[in-house]
Amino acid sequence: xxxxxxxxxxxxxxxxxxxxxxxxxxxxxxxxxxxxxxxxxxxxxxxxxxxxxxxxxxxxxxxxxxxxxxxxxxxxxxxxxxxxxxxxxxxxxxxxxxxxxxxxxxxxxxxxxxxxxxxxxxxxxxxxxxxxxxxxxxxxxxxxxxxxxxxxxxxxxxxxxxxxxxxxxxxxxxxxxxxxxxxxxxxxxxxxxxxxxxxxxxxxxxx
Numbered sequence: 001x002x003x004x005x006x007x008x009x010x011x012x013x014x015x016x017x018x019x020x021x022x023x024x025x026x027x028x029x030x031x032x033x034x035x036x037x038x039x040x041x042x043x044x045x046x047x048x049x050x051x052x053x054x055x056x057x058x059x060x061x062x063x064x065x066x067x068x069x070x071x072x073x074x075x076x077x078x079x080x081x082x083x084x085x086x087x088x089x090x091x092x093x094x095x096x097x098x099x100x101x102x103x104x105x106x107x108x109x110x111x112x113x114x115x116x117x118x119x120x121x122x123x124x125x126x127x128x129x130x131x132x133x134x135x136x137x138x139x140x141x142x143x144x145x146x147x148x149x150x151x152x153x154x155x156x157x158x159x160x161x162x163x164x165x166x167x168x169x170x171x172x173x174x175x176x177x178x179x180x181x182x183x184x185x186x187x188x189x190x191x192x193x194x195x196x197x198x199x200x201x202x203x204x205x206x207x
Contacts, residue, residue, distance in 0.1 A: 061167040061171065062166055062167075065166060066166075069202065070193035071193055071194050074183075074191060074194045075089060075090070075095050076099050076100070077101070078100065078102075078103075079149065083116075083147075086150050096113045098111055100151070106189055106191075107160065107191050108151075108154070111150055116142075117130060119152075120145060162187070171200055182196075
């Protein structure tokens with residue numbers, strides 16, 4: 001059995017090559033398209049490609065700011081928004097979470113699909129647990145929260161970032177907290193955007 005390589009022992013070029021694999025045949029084909037003589041082997045070319053890509057990736061995550069890639073048109077709800085309206089707005093907008101604003105326009109909480117599932121009785125916030133309950137004839141799990149408001153199920157401890165935070169900082173915060181989105185607040189605490197894992201992926205690919 002081939003031993004599993006330890007990621008800690010791999011260099012950046014190894015990790016990048018695994019994600020974006022190129023063969024020596026690819027390299028030879030590319031080298032033939034470059035006019036003139038190239039004093040470089042296919043193996044060297046692959047290493048150069050991997051290191052160049054890693055350098056570009058590091059540059060993006062350490063220089064690009066949250067405000068450069070965040071979603072500015074944020075779907076929001078209020079503390080008193082009925083949950084059926086919250087769900088409808090999330091579904092219509094194709095988002096899995098929304099900030100909850102107080103009467104002053106400040107972020108008071110966050111509602112995600114996980115909040116809905118948790119308050120619908122899924123102990124582990126599992127969508128399939130809800131589906132299983134419905135299929136077993138145990139009734140609609142949403143009945144219990146049908147008359148609820150956004151304030152009833154939101155997560156009130158909001159983790160946010162400033163517009164000038166780097167993507168490296170944002171990525172580390174998302175990973176450390178195990179969350180999928182970060183409200184971006186200005187110095188006055190006003191919501192000016194939201195940064196999601198999808199935004200980070202787009203920045204890495206297109207940055």
